[in-house]
Structures are given as structure tokens and as C-alpha cells.
Amino acid sequence: xxxxxxxxxxxxxxxxxxxxxxxxxxxxxxxxxxxxxxxxxxxxxxxxxxxxxxxxxxxxxxxxxxxxxxxxxxxxxxxxxxxxxxxxxxxxxxxxxxxxxxxxxxxxxxxxxxxxxxxxxxxxxxxxxxxxxxxxxxxxxxxxxxxxxxxxxxxxxxxxxxxxxxxxxxxxxxxxxxxxxxxxxxxxxxxxxxxxxxxxxxxxxxxxxxxxxxxxxxxxxxxxxxxxxxxxxxxxxxxxxxxxxxxxxxxxxxxxxxxxxxxxxxxxxxxxxxxxxxxxxxxxxxxxxxxxxxxxxxxxxxxxxxxxxxxxxxxxxxxxxxxxxxxxxxxxxxxxxxxxxxxxxxxxxxxxxxxxxxxxxxxxxxxxxxxxxxxxxxxxxxxxxxxxxxxxxxxxxxxxxxxxxxxxxxxxxxxxxxxxxxxxxxxxxxxxxxxxxxxxxxxxxxxxxxxxxxxxxxxxxxxxxxxxxxxxxxxxxxxxxxxxxxxxxxxxxxxxxxxxxxxxxxxxxxxxxxxxxxxxxxxxxxxxxxxxxxxxxxxxxxxxxxxxxxxxxxxxxxxxxxxxxxxxxxxxxxxxxxxxxxxxxxxxxxxxxxxxxxxxxxxxxxxxxxxxxxxxxxxxxxxxxxxxxxxxxxxxxxxxxxxxxxxxx
Amino acid sequence: xxxxxxxxxxxxxxxxxxxxxxxxxxxxxxxxxxxxxxxxxxxxxxxxxxxxxxxxxxxxxxxxxxxxxxxxxxxxxxxxxxxxxxxxxxxxxxxxxxxxxxxxxxxxxxxxxxxxxxxxxx
Numbered sequence: 001x002x003x004x005x006x007x008x009x010x011x012x013x014x015x016x017x018x019x020x021x022x023x024x025x026x027x028x029x030x031x032x033x034x035x036x037x038x039x040x041x042x043x044x045x046x047x048x049x050x051x052x053x054x055x056x057x058x059x060x061x062x063x064x065x066x067x068x069x070x071x072x073x074x075x076x077x078x079x080x081x082x083x084x085x086x087x088x089x090x091x092x093x094x095x096x097x098x099x100x101x102x103x104x105x106x107x108x109x110x111x112x113x114x115x116x117x118x119x120x121x122x123x124x125x126x127x128x129x130x131x132x133x134x135x136x137x138x139x140x141x142x143x144x145x146x147x148x149x150x151x152x153x154x155x156x157x158x159x160x161x162x163x164x165x166x167x168x169x170x171x172x173x174x175x176x177x178x179x180x181x182x183x184x185x186x187x188x189x190x191x192x193x194x195x196x197x198x199x200x201x202x203x204x205x206x207x208x209x210x211x212x213x214x215x216x217x218x219x220x221x222x223x224x225x226x227x228x229x230x231x232x233x234x235x236x237x238x239x240x241x242x243x244x245x246x247x248x249x250x251x252x253x254x255x256x257x258x259x260x261x262x263x264x265x266x267x268x269x270x271x272x273x274x275x276x277x278x279x280x281x282x283x284x285x286x287x288x289x290x291x292x293x294x295x296x297x298x299x300x301x302x303x304x305x306x307x308x309x310x311x312x313x314x315x316x317x318x319x320x321x322x323x324x325x326x327x328x329x330x331x332x333x334x335x336x337x338x339x340x341x342x343x344x345x346x347x348x349x350x351x352x353x354x355x356x357x358x359x360x361x362x363x364x365x366x367x368x369x370x371x372x373x374x375x376x377x378x379x380x381x382x383x384x385x386x387x388x389x390x391x392x393x394x395x396x397x398x399x400x401x402x403x404x405x406x407x408x409x410x411x412x413x414x415x416x417x418x419x420x421x422x423x424x425x426x427x428x429x430x431x432x433x434x435x436x437x438x439x440x441x442x443x444x445x446x447x448x449x450x451x452x453x454x455x456x457x458x459x460x461x462x463x464x465x466x467x468x469x470x471x472x473x474x475x476x477x478x479x480x481x482x483x484x485x486x487x488x489x490x491x492x493x494x495x496x497x498x499x500x501x502x503x504x505x506x507x508x509x510x511x512x513x514x515x516x517x518x519x520x521x522x523x524x525x526x527x528x529x530x531x532x533x534x535x536x537x538x539x540x541x542x543x544x545x546x547x548x549x550x551x552x553x554x555x556x557x558x559x560x561x562x563x564x565x566x567x568x569x570x571x572x573x574x575x576x577x578x579x580x581x582x583x584x585x586x587x588x589x590x591x592x593x594x595x596x597x598x599x600x601x602x603x604x605x606x607x608x609x610x611x612x613x614x615x616x617x618x619x620x621x622x623x624x625x626x627x628x629x630x631x632x633x634x635x636x637x638x639x640x641x642x643x644x645x646x647x648x649x
Numbered sequence: 650x651x652x653x654x655x656x657x658x659x660x661x662x663x664x665x666x667x668x669x670x671x672x673x674x675x676x677x678x679x680x681x682x683x684x685x686x687x688x689x690x691x692x693x694x695x696x697x698x699x700x701x702x703x704x705x706x707x708x709x710x711x712x713x714x715x716x717x718x719x720x721x722x723x724x725x726x727x728x729x730x731x732x733x734x735x736x737x738x739x740x741x742x743x744x745x746x747x748x749x750x751x752x753x754x755x756x757x758x759x760x761x762x763x764x765x766x767x768x769x770x771x
Contacts, residue, residue, distance in 0.1 A: 158769070161769065
């Protein structure tokens with residue numbers, strides 16, 4: 001067990017310190033003068049050296065000592081940080097990780113020496129140059145703070161519109177000033193008591209900025225100060241909580257770390273706990289059933305209480321396992337940095353929505369598929385400097401990773417501004433592989449889906465980066481194993497965007513229970529958009545067409561009675577549940593909508609895994625089994641029908 | 650969702666000019682011929698923005714703005730008034746009555762579209 005083995009604990013901790021050092025180095029790469037970052041790297045190396053020695057990792061301690069000495073020169077201002085130095089120290093970190101994994105007491109295998117040489121060389125280069133501002137002179141820019149009159153919103157002023165205009169001028173580091181918000185008992189929601197502070201680039205003129213506030217200039221507090229060259233825009237902090245002046249960054253960081261109280265728990269224990277909660281939910285729903293049928297009011301009220309508690313427990317469990325995707329994205333910073341160097345291209349990684357949280361196992365499982373997509377984007381998607389210049393694009397290619405939560409799912413997009421997927425080559429490859437008859441007509445968005453077929457790689461040369469074309473089909477399978485979906489949107493010459501949608505939790509979901517004939521089925525409530533009664537005329541008239549118009553949009557529907565071969569006669573007044581994902585919708589016609597309930601997902605046995613329509617099964621309160629429907633599959637079944645019918649139409 | 654704009658002016662040609670400019674930019678425009686008409690229409694429907702002249706018979710612009718701010722269904726709706734002078738006196742009065750912003754006559758169609766975008770955020 002971990003707490004009994006200090007060496008194992010040290011390995012985990014040192015690994016984390018090295019991760020932080022790596023992130024600081026990557027940040028330093030774009031802000032070479034930032035003293036805070038230099039200190040952070042130094043402190044990390046110092047920590048690893050000290051504790052390494054304590055636990056017997058002599059080779060690690062020795063190697064790190066040299067790195068620490070070298071970096072100390074930068075810290076003391078005797079040498080300048082440079083991109084080359086950053087890469088050298090990154091390589092050193094990799095070596096340190098290797099030494100960490102080895103048995104304590106193993107000698108250095110000699111791979112460290114060349115790295116140290118490289119380190120020394122990059123420092124020499126930095127020592128000769130005079131200390132001072134690096135090439136990227138920071139332009140002046142502005143610091144803006146404003147507060148609207150409290151009655152501004154009542155008079156029709158929309159602060160969001162103002163912020164949108166400011167963003168268009170390039171506003172960044174926008175912080176809300178909440179110190180003037182009264183306590184809840186005195187709060188008037190019609191009043192605007194929030195102020196805002198932000199930085200604006202020098203390119204924005206004073207007139208342009210003041211013009212944003214054209215209508216409210218007379219009644220507001222506006223503080224627009226120009227920044228001197230070299231001033232970093234400091235984030236605004238309300239009075240009484242002074243931001244630490246740059247001279248004391250060392251003190252600030254450790255204090256942060258102490259304030260965050262965390263407990264380390266092995267992931268296996270959380271899984272056990274999750275299973276227990278799952279069983280509890282099943283038992284509780286049986287209790288609800290029994291209490292519901294009985295006359296005992298006291299029992300019923302206790303049962304409701306337990307239902308509420310089980311729901312809260314379930315929510316807490318889900319949250320326990322959630323980690324911000326920032327961890328996941330952080331690993332890609334290093335990858336993109338290295339890929340940029342290997343391919344000789346300039347690639348900037350932009351991330352968005354780092355605070356979005358996903359289940360820990362989902363995050364782990366997503367890493368490999370994302371690596372593959374990112375590698376493809378860097379290797380094939382983003383063009384080299386010359387091609388980009390010729391195409392009128394900025395020389396630095398942009399790879400954007402963003403995450404957000406939407407209706408019980410996590411939506412991850414990876415998009416690049418490269419050359420897009422070459423559809424002509426996809427077609428050629430598909431015809432060569434026999435996947436497509438020559439001359440067959442296929443719309444572009446279906447053609448692009450072919451890259452998910454096994455053995456499909458149109459890379460002219462298999463590079464070490466992108467593998468052997470076994471990639472995209474494996475990526476899709478891995479995403480589908482997480483009960484997620486992956487979509488591609490490619491615009492020739494403009495770029496490609498991959499969108500992954502993964503359910504937030506794998507184990508327990510809110511489900512909508514429906515009855516079709518004698519069987520019960522569950523739909524994930526997050527995918528349910530609406531429920532309605534199928535109008536009798538549509539029911540009769542549409543025997544063959546299966547399209548219904550909902551608010552000016554044609555939605556295909558599937559009769560589950562037919563799909564699942566239900567016996568008996570249909571209930572009069574069939575009901576339809578409209579489910580959707582992304583932009584697709586489908587209506588599912590059922591006999592009865594029973595209600596919503598927490599659903600513990602049990603995987604299907606290997607015998608039944610082939611039944612694509614079902615994502616799992618669950619046990620209902622009365623002990624019977626309900627199958628959980630796979631929305632992705634149903635949408636896929638409905639779409640071609642819809643297109644064919646529309647074409648006929 | 651298309652934004653709906655109420656334009657209030659006793660001059661039909663001005664109303665037409667405003668309507669063409671705004672509907673050309675994709676907004677849905679409703680017209681009213683004076684303050685009383687404008688107030689009536691506002692009672693029946695919540696608009697995303699109101700543009701009004703100040704000198705009108707039956708009920709002038711300032712009174713209409715004051716009354717409109719009393720209507721519960723128009724809470725927080727931006728009201729833009731049109732003025733022929735850049736006279737601070739009028740501006741202060743109108744803002745005191747509850748107006749959000751102004752437009753100086755004569756204006757080009759791009760100006761009113763720009764004000765609409767600025768105030769609506771879309």
C-alpha cells in the first residue's frame with residue numbers, strides 16, 4: 001500500500017514536480033524574461049535534487065544538481081534564458097524521469113552527459129549577450145477599469161454588449177471586480193454592481209475605447225491608463241487583497257500550495273466506492289417501488305429521503321472522480337512543442353475551457369486518441385512556413401484544443417488552421433482499397449468519414465510521427481468504447497476540426513424509462529430533447545415516410561415497436577421521444593413514457609456486445625431488466641433513411 | 650432569434666428610412682406614429698430595442714420614454730432617442746427619463762445599424 005512505501009510516494013511526488021517544471025519551462029519559452037518562471041524551474045530542480053538524495057536516487061540527484069547549478073546562473077542574471085536553453089532543460093527533465101523510474105541506486109547510464117553538455121553550451125551563448133529586454137518588446141497598451149451606474153441596466157445598458165465590443169478591440173485578462181456587490185439580503189438584481197478591469201493592446205486608440213462607452217460615459221467611473229513599455233498587465237485585485245509585488249514570487253507559490261488541502265486516494269478505491277453507490281441506487285429504487293405500493297406513509301417518506309440521499313451521494317461520487325482537462329491539455333503542450341521542432345514548423349497551441357472537468361478514467365482513455373489526432377494535425381494538417389506564406393496565412397500555425405460541457409457530455413474539439421483533409425486523395429485511396437466504386441457519388445461529409453476505415457492512411461510516406469495508417473479507426477473505436485462520438489469537419493485550405501463528444505460519467509446516468517410492447521428501455525436523459533404524443537394523422541399517414549415536422553424542421557422517426565419486434569397490439573396514442581446529439585435528431589415512437597430515474601449502467605455480456613442498438617442494461621426497481629438504447633446508433637440508422645426520403649420527397 | 654425593434658416617429662419617411670436600414674441588417678421592425686401609439690405597441694409586445702424621435706404630437710418622446718420605463722414587460726430594454734442637436738440639455742433630460750443612448754439626425758443607415766449592433770450585442 002502506498003503510504004507504507006516512501007520510495008513509491010517520492011516517485012509520485014517527484015513526477016509531479018517534474019511536470020510542473022516542464023509546464024514552467026514551456027511558459028518560459030514564450031516569456032523568456034519572466035523571473036517568476038525562472039525561479040519556479042529552479043525551485044523544482046532543487047526539490048528533486050534534495051529529496052532524490054534522501055531516498056537513494058543518487059544518479060538522479062547528481063544529474064539534477066548539475067542542471068540546478070546551470071539554471072542558477074540564469075536565476076542570478078549571469079546568463080540569459082533562450083529557446084535553446086529551454087529545450088535543453090526539457091530534455092534534461094525527460095532524462096530525470098527515466099532516472100526516477102529506475103531502481104534507486106542505479107548508476108547513470110551515461111545518457112546524461114550529452115544533455116549536460118548541451119545545457120552548458122546554451123548557457124554560454126546566453127552569457128555573452130548583455131542582460132536586458134529580449135527581442136519581443138512589449139508594446140504599451142492600456143489598463144482599463146470601469147464601473148457602470150447602478151441603474152444602468154434598468155436604463156437599457158447591456159454590460160455584456162460592452163464587454164463584447166471591448167473584446168473586439170482586443171481586450172484580454174478581463175477580471176470582474178466584485179467587491180461592491182452587496183450581501184444577498186440587500187441585493188437588487190436589477191442593479192449592476194460589478195466592475196471590470198482588463199488590458200487592451202496598444203493598437204486600440206483612446207477614442208475607440210471611449211467610443212464603446214459612448215452612451216454611458218457621463219454616468220460611470222472610467223479609468224483608462226496607458227501602460228509603459230515593458231509593463232506586464234497585472235491582474236486587478238480588489239482593495240484589501242493586495243497582489244504580491246513581483247519581488248516576492250517565491251513566497252507566493254508555496255503559500256498557494258499549502259492552502260489547497262487535498263488527500264491522495266488510489267483510483268482503485270474510488271472505483272470500489274462507485275460500485276457500492278451503484279448497488280445502493282439499485283436497492284433504493286426497489287425500496288421506492290415497495291414503499292410506493294404499500295400503505296405505510298412513514299415508510300414512503302423514509303424511502304423518499306433515501307432516494308434524495310442516494311442522488312446526492314451519486315453526484316458527489318461523480319464529482320470526486322472529475323479532473324479538469326487542464327491536466328490533459330498540459331501534456332499536449334510538450335508534445336506540440338516537440339512536434340514543432342521535429343517538423344520544423346511553427347505551431348502554436350491554444351487551449352480553451354481548461355477548467356472543464358471530466359471523469360478521471362475518461363481523461364486517461366482520451367489521451368492516446370488525442371495524441372494521434374494532434375500528431376496528424378501537426379504532421380499533415382499544418383503546412384510548413386513557405387506554403388503558409390504562399391496561402392496568405394500567418395507563418396505560425398494554430399492548433400486549438402477546447403473543451404466544454406453540454407447536456408451531460410463533454411465536448412472536445414481539436415482544430416487546426418492547416419490545409420484540411422485532401423478529399424481527392426481520400427477518394428483515390430478509398431477506390432484503391434475497394435471501399436468505394438469508382439464514379440460512385442458520395443457527398444463530401446460522408447467521404448471524409450472514410451478515413452475512419454481500417455488501413456486508411458493517405459500519407460505519402462509513413463512518418464515516425466503518424467504511424468502506419470492504423471490510426472483513425474482505432475481512435476474511433478476507443479472513443480466509441482467510452483460511449484462517445486467523433487465528428488470531422490474539414491474545409492480545404494482552411495483547416496480541420498475534430499469534435500469528440502463523451503458522456504460525463506460512465507457508470508450512473510439520469511435515464512428516461514419507456515415501454516415498447518412488453519419490454520422496457522432506457523434513454524439517457526441528457527440526449528432527450530422533447531416528448532410528445534404522435535398525432536394520430538401523422539401516425540396513419542406516415543406509414544412509409546416516417547418524417548415529422550417539428551417547428552419548421554423535418555425530423556425522421558423510428559417506430560421502436562417495429563425495430564424491436566414487439567408483440568401485442570400498439571397502445572392507442574403512441575408517444576414520441578425526440579433525442580439528439582450535435583445537430584442530428586431522431587424521434588423514437590414508443591407505447592408509453594414511464595418516467596425518469598437514476599439508471600445504473602451495467603455492461604452487456606460479450607455475447608450481446610454486437611447488438612449496436614444497446615449501450616448497456618440496467619435493473620429496474622421491480623428486478624426486471626431494461627436495455628439502455630445507444631443514441632448514436634439510432635441516429636445513424638435514421639439519417640440515411642431521412643436523406644433518402646428527402647430526396648424522394 | 651431575430652431581434653425586434655420598435656421605431657417611433659411622426660414622420661412616415663423617417664420611419665421608412667429607419668425600417669429599411671434595420672430590416673436590411675436582419676432586424677424585425679415595428680413602426681409607431683407617435684408616443685401614444687408607441688406606448689400601446691410596447692404594452693402588447695416586448696421589444697429588444699426602441700428608437701424614438703422626441704418631438705411628436707399626441708405624446709412626445711420624453712413622456713413616452715418615462716411611461717415605457719414603467720411597463721414591466723419592457724424592463725431593461727435599450728431606448729435610443731433621435732435628436733437634431735448635440736445639445737447636452739436634451740441628452741441629460743432624456744437620460745433622466747430613462748433613455749439608454751442617442752442618435753444624431755441626420756444619420757446614415759450604417760450609423761443606426763451600428764448603434765443597434767452596439768446596444769444589442771448582436
